[in-house]
Amino acid sequence: MTKKEILFRNIxxxxxxxxxxxxxxxxxxxxxxxxxxxxxxxxxxxxHTGWKQLGTITPKxxxxxxxxxxxxGCETLCRDYIDYNLYKEYIVPLGIKKIRLQGGWAxxxxxxxxxxxxxLDDIINDALGRGLEIWLETDYGNxxxxxxxxxxxxxxxxxxxxxxxxxxxxxxxxxxxxxxxxRDWAMWNEPDRHGGVAIAxxxxxxxxxxxxxxxxxxxxxxxxxxxxxxxxxTCLNRFxxxxxxxxxxxxVYHGYSKNPDSSYKNVEATKEIVAKIAPHLxxxxxxxxxxxxxxxxxxxxxHPWSExxxxxxxxxxxxxxxxxDVVSSVFTICDFDHTGREINRKGLLKINNKTSLAKxxxxxxxxxNIVSVFDGTLERQKEYSxxxxxxxTITWFAYRNPSGKDIxxxxxxxxxxxxxxxxxxxxxxxxxxxxxxxxxxxVVTGRIHEIPDDLKNISEGKxxxxxxxxxxxPVFITDREVILKPVSPTK
Numbered sequence: 001m002t003k004k005e006i007l008f009r010n011i012x013x014x015x016x017x018x019x020x021x022x023x024x025x026x027x028x029x030x031x032x033x034x035x036x037x038x039x040x041x042x043x044x045x046x047x048h049t050g051w052k053q054l055g056t057i058t059p060k061x062x063x064x065x066x067x068x069x070x071x072x073g074c075e076t077l078c079r080d081y082i083d084y085n086l087y088k089e090y091i092v093p094l095g096i097k098k099i100r101l102q103g104g105w106a107x108x109x110x111x112x113x114x115x116x117x118x119x120l121d122d123i124i125n126d127a128l129g130r131g132l133e134i135w136l137e138t139d140y141g142n143x144x145x146x147x148x149x150x151x152x153x154x155x156x157x158x159x160x161x162x163x164x165x166x167x168x169x170x171x172x173x174x175x176x177x178x179x180x181x182x183r184d185w186a187m188w189n190e191p192d193r194h195g196g197v198a199i200a201x202x203x204x205x206x207x208x209x210x211x212x213x214x215x216x217x218x219x220x221x222x223x224x225x226x227x228x229x230x231x232x233x234t235c236l237n238r239f240x241x242x243x244x245x246x247x248x249x250x251x252v253y254h255g256y257s258k259n260p261d262s263s264y265k266n267v268e269a270t271k272e273i274v275a276k277i278a279p280h281l282x283x284x285x286x287x288x289x290x291x292x293x294x295x296x297x298x299x300x301x302x303h304p305w306s307e308x309x310x311x312x313x314x315x316x317x318x319x320x321x322x323x324x325d326v327v328s329s330v331f332t333i334c335d336f337d338h339t340g341r342e343i344n345r346k347g348l349l350k351i352n353n354k355t356s357l358a359k360x361x362x363x364x365x366x367x368x369n370i371v372s373v374f375d376g377t378l379e380r381q382k383e384y385s386x387x388x389x390x391x392x393t394i395t396w397f398a399y400r401n402p403s404g405k406d407i408x409x410x411x412x413x414x415x416x417x418x419x420x421x422x423x424x425x426x427x428x429x430x431x432x433x434x435x436x437x438x439x440x441x442x443v444v445t446g447r448i449h450e451i452p453d454d455l456k457n458i459s460e461g462k463x464x465x466x467x468x469x470x471x472x473x474p475v476f477i478t479d480r481e482v483i484l485k486p487v488s489p490t491k
Contacts, residue, residue: 033089035360043365043445045308047421049469054439055484057446059365060372062092062131067376069322071135072096073287073332077123078104078140079151082336084123086357087349091132091333094348094364095371098133100286100329102189105170106142106151112166115173124181136178137186137223138171138206157194157202164205171206175213184218185210186252186286190225196234199224204239207247218249220284227255229269236277245278250327252286256299260288260317261395261413267324285321289331289346290314292361297341303416305345311366311444312417312473316395318370319409319443319474323397325380330367362444369446373476373483374409377402384408385431394426394470398433401482406434409443409476423469428477430463437480438463444473448483 040056077084108115124134141149147160158167187203207219222235239245251274257263274281290313295301321328335347337354348364384398396410440449457464
């Protein structure tokens with residue numbers, strides 16, 4: 001073979017290997033997002049127990065979670081603040097199956113009477129192909145109609161007869177298009193500036209159209225920015241007055257607070273109102289999240305948040321909602337660039353800009369940890385016999401899995417999460433609990449620790465644990481076999 005032939009052969013071989021590598025890389029990134037850390041040390045903090053580490057929580061993706069009390073925000077695509085394609089590969093590994101999307105009247109109907117649903121088709125079809133479920137919100141206004149409002153969050157309801165008729169036609173077109181793909185729907189986002197009667201009437205108007213097209217649709221009412229029990233009561237009374245309570249399946253509120261635990265007084269008050277007027281309705285916290293850095297605009301601004309405090313806040317919000325029997329939404333999967341304002345940093349993924357991801361935040365892994373352990377198979381133990389002895393009030397909730405094993409989760413919820421990890425000891429006594437070999441787990445890092453033998457006393461169904469570390473993020477105790485995969489014997 002001549003030198004020239006050898007040269008051409010080598011060039012051809014290099015080209016072939018390059019093509020094969022690129023093909024593999026592209027196909028693998030579509031399945032395994034490159035920035036997700038799958039190691040046991042994926043989250044590092046200063047939390048220190050001095051106890052032996054046994055392992056790390058194993059994340060579960062969507063296909064491994066049969067049922068779940070969680071939802072995930074994938075909002076603002078209707079206003080082009082972020083691109084779904086930028087983060088779509090990160091949804092399934094997170095483990096949350098139901099995603100919240102916004103319909104986007106103004107994006108769909110840019111010419112009167114002409115609908116272009118292609119942008120939403122692409123997202124919904126892709127999500128369904130990944131095994132996800134859609135929760136589709138009907139908003140916002142459309143400025144091509146006089147009195148139609150605008151596409152912004154602060155847009156008011158359509159007010160003119162022409163705009164209202166156009167709204168009805170768009171909702172009907174959207175329901176017809178997705179009737180075999182979307183069962184769960186939500187009403188106009190954060191309409192609180194309107195009076196309760198106006199909100200209720202607009203909800204009825206919209207829900208009736210959806211129900212006419214999709215009789216088995218499950219519709220979430222209100223979607224309130226806050227959680228004002230009086231406003232909820234006014235709206236539910238209006239539904240009842242009109243005989244329309246059966247249109248709805250959920251009542252949705254948001255209600256941000258810098259200390260997530262401080263919101264549950266209103267949650268319990270709202271639950272009482274719902275139980276009195278419409279006991280078939282369930283509560284859904286539809287949008288809550290925490291920035292990973294100081295924000296100057298939007299909810300939760302003006303506080304020096306960090307990635308660590310974002311983790312703690314999200315964990316306390318999720319497990320607080322679960323403990324109050326509320327469906328819980330995580331806001332949001334990805335930062336988004338609110339054009340003309342600033343980047344909203346409540347995402348689990350950090351962006352450089354609308355077209356570039358910067359990193360996977362710590363909070364992504366914390367949410368993974370929670371979703372993987374606290375799934376829809378757990379049953380909350382409302383009458384659980386547990387005493388946590390401390391000079392502080394400790395928030396705690398107990399659950400039992402189908403095998404009869406318990407999970408006891410607890411944290412210090414007295415203050416806004418801090419950017420440090422000082423723990424303090426408590427004593428825990430559980431009567432008649434499902435514990436035989438308890439271990440201690442931190443949801444922020446996912447680390448699982450052995451509880452020293454001299455700190456635990458278990459006999460005849462009673463468990464007494466001493467000097468158990470607690471801090472301002474949730475930790476939980478469960479049996480070793482619940483959280484740790486058995487190790488195969490060495491051959």
